[in-house]
Amino acid sequence: MLSETVAESTSRRGFLARAGRLLLAVSGTGVVAAALRAQRAEAFHFCGHIYTTGSCPHPTGLPRIDRAGFPLRASDGHPVDDLGRPVDSLGRPVDAHGNLLLDPDGNPLPSAPRTRICQVAAREHGFRPYLDGSWYRCCGGHVRRLMDCCGYVRRRINGDAALTGYCYSGRRVFCVMYYDSKIRC
Amino acid sequence: MLTAALALLAVRDETSLAERRQGLRALRVLAAVSLALALVASEARAAQVASPAGDPSAVGTDLVWQEPGVGGFLLRNGQKTQLPGNDPALGGARIAWHAGDNVTVADSATLVPQLQEAIPGVQKLAVSDGWLVYRVAVSGKEELRAQSLAEPFSTTTLTRPRVPGRLGRPSLSGDLVLYHLAGPGGSGLYAYDLSTGKRSLLRSSTRAQLLNPVRLGSKLLYVRITRCAQQLRLGTLDGNGAGRVLYKLPPLAGQDLGHERGHTHQGERLPCSPRPKPTSRMLWTTALSDTAAYVTVLRPGTGGVMSPSLLSISR
Numbered sequence: 001m002l003s004e005t006v007a008e009s010t011s012r013r014g015f016l017a018r019a020g021r022l023l024l025a026v027s028g029t030g031v032v033a034a035a036l037r038a039q040r041a042e043a044f045h046f047c048g049h050i051y052t053t054g055s056c057p058h059p060t061g062l063p064r065i066d067r068a069g070f071p072l073r074a075s076d077g078h079p080v081d082d083l084g085r086p087v088d089s090l091g092r093p094v095d096a097h098g099n100l101l102l103d104p105d106g107n108p109l110p111s112a113p114r115t116r117i118c119q120v121a122a123r124e125h126g127f128r129p130y131l132d133g134s135w136y137r138c139c140g141g142h143v144r145r146l147m148d149c150c151g152y153v154r155r156r157i158n159g160d161a162a163l164t165g166y167c168y169s170g171r172r173v174f175c176v177m178y179y180d181s182k183i184r185c
Numbered sequence: 186m187l188t189a190a191l192a193l194l195a196v197r198d199e200t201s202l203a204e205r206r207q208g209l210r211a212l213r214v215l216a217a218v219s220l221a222l223a224l225v226a227s228e229a230r231a232a233q234v235a236s237p238a239g240d241p242s243a244v245g246t247d248l249v250w251q252e253p254g255v256g257g258f259l260l261r262n263g264q265k266t267q268l269p270g271n272d273p274a275l276g277g278a279r280i281a282w283h284a285g286d287n288v289t290v291a292d293s294a295t296l297v298p299q300l301q302e303a304i305p306g307v308q309k310l311a312v313s314d315g316w317l318v319y320r321v322a323v324s325g326k327e328e329l330r331a332q333s334l335a336e337p338f339s340t341t342t343l344t345r346p347r348v349p350g351r352l353g354r355p356s357l358s359g360d361l362v363l364y365h366l367a368g369p370g371g372s373g374l375y376a377y378d379l380s381t382g383k384r385s386l387l388r389s390s391t392r393a394q395l396l397n398p399v400r401l402g403s404k405l406l407y408v409r410i411t412r413c414a415q416q417l418r419l420g421t422l423d424g425n426g427a428g429r430v431l432y433k434l435p436p437l438a439g440q441d442l443g444h445e446r447g448h449t450h451q452g453e454r455l456p457c458s459p460r461p462k463p464t465s466r467m468l469w470t471t472a473l474s475d476t477a478a479y480v481t482v483l484r485p486g487t488g489g490v491m492s493p494s495l496l497s498i499s500r
Contacts, residue, residue, distance in 0.1 A: 101491060
């Protein structure tokens with residue numbers, strides 16, 4: 001046994017075997033890494049999502065929400081109302097610089113409703129909304145909390161069968177949304 | 186290519202066109218041309234009356250409006266006249282304006298004052314042959330009040346005080362006051378019958394913002410702003426029938442891709458399709474005559490204050 005080890009480590013065949021293993025390891029690692037990277041990048045429509053369930057209806061597209069479930073603009077995290085307009089802390093529409101939008105008499109322009117996006121999904125599709133469990137992933141250097149909008153539903157927003165996901169007590173996932181925390185990862 | 190495409194479309198259908206070489210491109214060009222023509226047609230129906238100008242009111246061929254920082258104007262037989270006050274309103278055979286807290290109701294033909302009184306905090310006016318209705322500031326809030334022109338010392342409060350921005354400018358048609366109430370809970374178009382004291386809800390929505398109603402006969406003109414469009418709509422007062430869109434603008438907000446970069450489209454959900462190009466212009470106050478509808482279009486100005494332009498749209 002010892003002689004074989006010595007022979008392998010000194011012979012040309014042994015050298016080739018080691019070189020082959022090294023090459024396999026390097027190339028194999030690359031393939032696996034590339035595969036994982038591809039899965040992370042392309043499999044689902046936003047980072048951290050781990051299945052095919054569609055986004056909850058959101059005024060600006062990507063289902064980014066604040067801690068309470070109200071819609072935020074995905075690009076910069078600014079609160080938006082149901083019309084998609086950026087709004088201040090009181091829900092009043094503001095311009096791109098954060099100035100309150102005023103009519104020519106100086107009155108604020110009328111506010112529009114700002115609805116939790118799981119509630120919007122429930123209202124549009126006729127079920128009672130529940131926020132049950134969450135899962136967490138590292139996205140863009142910050143911890144992202146991903147949430148299922150749950151209900152006693154048989155079909156999800158995609159139109160096909162709904163799954164249990166992170167929903168409890170017999171409820172199933174209707175659509176998904178996310179909250180980006182400030183916690184670095 | 187377009188001529189051939191049109192000829193083929195006339196003879197067959199769009200499938201046969203799409204199946205030909207460069208057919209799909211021609212189809213896309215046709216669609217784009219159609220959209221552009223529709224937009225041009227919509228814009229062509231609208232003509233700018235004045236700018237900066239807003240808060241119109243109309244009776245017959247007479248039209249009044251407010252120019253911010255300058256005052257009220259009357260357009261009659263193509264002649265533009267500055268009025269001795271602000272926020273003018275027309276109704277029946279009367280015209281009203283205010284200079285500070287002093288409100289004047291005059292004969293609209295001669296502009297000779299018929300009633301002058303001080304109403305502290307008065308902001309917006311509406312007038313008819315029998316009534317003066319106004320929005321007034323009260324202790325940091327706003328409310329609507331009415332008074333009979335036959336008994337000017339008797340005032341009726343139409344709404345309870347609301348924070349600024351919730352109550353719209355009132356309009357008046359005979360005994361019927363129309364106004365909007367809009368806020369985080371949704372919006373509604375209300376009618377208050379001054380002869381009976383009865384209030385009714387004409388339209389309401391939690392998804393669309395309904396603003397600035399005016400009435401002429403059985404018709405109701407108002408602004409409807411949704412996530413994907415802004416419309417100037419003409420419908421019936423009782424809400425029966427679909428109504429018509431007289432003028433429209435794109436939505437007030439854009440949308441993202443629906444998916445993060447480097448990720449798949451599968452599962453994305455976008456609010457508007459096709460993707461609209463948003464505008465910062467907003468439809469605002471309205472007026473209606475037998476031949477034309479009028480709408481104020483607000484454009485963003487400095488410090489968030491919107492600047493108005495007044496458009497006329499043929500009915």
